[in-house]
Amino acid sequence: MLVNSETNQSIAYSNELLSDVTGKHKILDTASIVDGQSFIGITFELCERGLLLDVDGSSDLYSWSWLADVCGCTECNAAGGKQATRQVKDTSLIRLTPVKAAVTSTDITIVWAHHVSTIPLSLIVDAHNQALLQPVKFSSIYDSDEIPSFDFSEVMTLENALGEFLGAVDKYGAALTHNVGTDEDSYLKLVNRFGFIRETNYGKSFDVILDPTMTNLAFTDQALFVHTDNPYRDPVPTLQLLHCLVAGDQGGQSIIVDGFKVAQQLREEEPRYFDLLSTYPIRWQYCDQFADLEFQGKVIERDYQGDVIGVRFNERSRTPVILPGHIRNTYLDALAYFRDMLASPKWQICFKLEAGQLILFNNRRVLHGRTQYANSSHRHLKGAYADIDSLRSTLTRIASATKV
Numbered sequence: 001m002l003v004n005s006e007t008n009q010s011i012a013y014s015n016e017l018l019s020d021v022t023g024k025h026k027i028l029d030t031a032s033i034v035d036g037q038s039f040i041g042i043t044f045e046l047c048e049r050g051l052l053l054d055v056d057g058s059s060d061l062y063s064w065s066w067l068a069d070v071c072g073c074t075e076c077n078a079a080g081g082k083q084a085t086r087q088v089k090d091t092s093l094i095r096l097t098p099v100k101a102a103v104t105s106t107d108i109t110i111v112w113a114h115h116v117s118t119i120p121l122s123l124i125v126d127a128h129n130q131a132l133l134q135p136v137k138f139s140s141i142y143d144s145d146e147i148p149s150f151d152f153s154e155v156m157t158l159e160n161a162l163g164e165f166l167g168a169v170d171k172y173g174a175a176l177t178h179n180v181g182t183d184e185d186s187y188l189k190l191v192n193r194f195g196f197i198r199e200t201n202y203g204k205s206f207d208v209i210l211d212p213t214m215t216n217l218a219f220t221d222q223a224l225f226v227h228t229d230n231p232y233r234d235p236v237p238t239l240q241l242l243h244c245l246v247a248g249d250q251g252g253q254s255i256i257v258d259g260f261k262v263a264q265q266l267r268e269e270e271p272r273y274f275d276l277l278s279t280y281p282i283r284w285q286y287c288d289q290f291a292d293l294e295f296q297g298k299v300i301e302r303d304y305q306g307d308v309i310g311v312r313f314n315e316r317s318r319t320p321v322i323l324p325g326h327i328r329n330t331y332l333d334a335l336a337y338f339r340d341m342l343a344s345p346k347w348q349i350c351f352k353l354e355a356g357q358l359i360l361f362n363n364r365r366v367l368h369g370r371t372q373y374a375n376s377s378h379r380h381l382k383g384a385y386a387d388i389d390s391l392r393s394t395l396t397r398i399a400s401a402t403k404v
């Protein structure tokens with residue numbers, strides 16, 4: 001017999017439930033019952049502490065606290081189920097125990113003191129599967145022969161063309177549109193199609209042209225080593241676009257590098273260097289008469305599984321490496337090694353961005369640069385920033401609309 005902490009009274013459970021609280025009470029094996037759902041080989045058991053999944057001989061406990069946390073009832077949710085109103089509860093502190101619970105072939109129903117949870121077993125199975133650590137597999141631009149390119153007017157008018165273009169940016173890190181024309185506000189039309197301009201101290205957009213008054217080397221005719229933009233910002237803009245208005249005649253080739261792929265290669269070739277660059281942050285800085293920006297960030301960012309989720313590299317904005325002595329010198333070796341990899345023709349994709357072409361890329365993944373161009377050239381690119389959250393939101397909405 002269990003005791004309900006809220007009433008301090010013993011609880012009489014239904015027959016289906018914890019009729020035997022001394023051990024795990026096997027309620028149901030749904031494998032032979034549920035059609036077309038991926039419950040084969042999974043046994044659901046209710047026990048004192050919650051719901052126990054037995055998957056191919058290993059068990060995974062979903063506590064009463066976890067089950068209360070995913071409740072979809074109107075007590076626990078507002079705005080038609082789109083905003084959760086419940087607060088997380090610690091099982092050990094509150095002694096969160098149900099009045100009654102039962103498992104059917106499709107759901108678990110739990111009667112609590114103030115509400116009833118009906119949780120689909122599929123939700124729990126999905127949670128179990130998603131929690132398994134699996135390295136992220138990503139597609140690289142190097143897997144295809146060339147950077148994917150899409151017709152601008154189709155992207156601007158057809159939902160499926162927009163979805164394919166944004167999907168390519170999300171998947172490979174970069175995609176082109178062609179037949180954009182040379183209107184100065186085309187970048188804005190494109191960004192408004194899926195999201196919002198990220199305005200910075202450079203304005204809503206910036207012109208990559210020869211401008212001797214600017215303090216940034218981007219506004220000279222010099223070659224630019226591949227880099228990610230604005231590593232000195234928090235947060236860094238996640239998308240960048242460059243629209244070519246005038247290509248210029250001599251030089252000024254564009255270069256892009258898939259930073260995820262190179263970071264992955266670094267991990268295989270020199271794991272110690274990979275660890276250093278993804279463990280210790282260094283300082284990045286930009287300063288002119290309007291802004292004084294500084295951020296401490298890692299060259300390679302990893303998620304909790306160790307997968308690369310971001311690359312930050314910009315020699316023009318990097319400050320001297322300030323790290324403890326036993327790390328400092330090796331760190332510089334690691335940085336130089338990574339820099340040399342980024343310079344390799346093996347990883348650089350070099351192409352001429354022609355007038356009327358626009359490239360959109362993930363600025364946390366893809367590095368960009370250019371070769372030197374002739375001083376007499378009138379090369380003119382229009383640049384702007386946006387963010388990838390709205391790109392992914394638009395992609396998801398297009399995918400959902402296509403399914404209906």
Ligand SMILES: [Fe+2]
Nearest residue numbers: 218228229368
């Ligand atoms: Fe740049």
Ligand SMILES: [Zn+2]
Nearest residue numbers: 071073076115
């Ligand atoms: Zn609820």
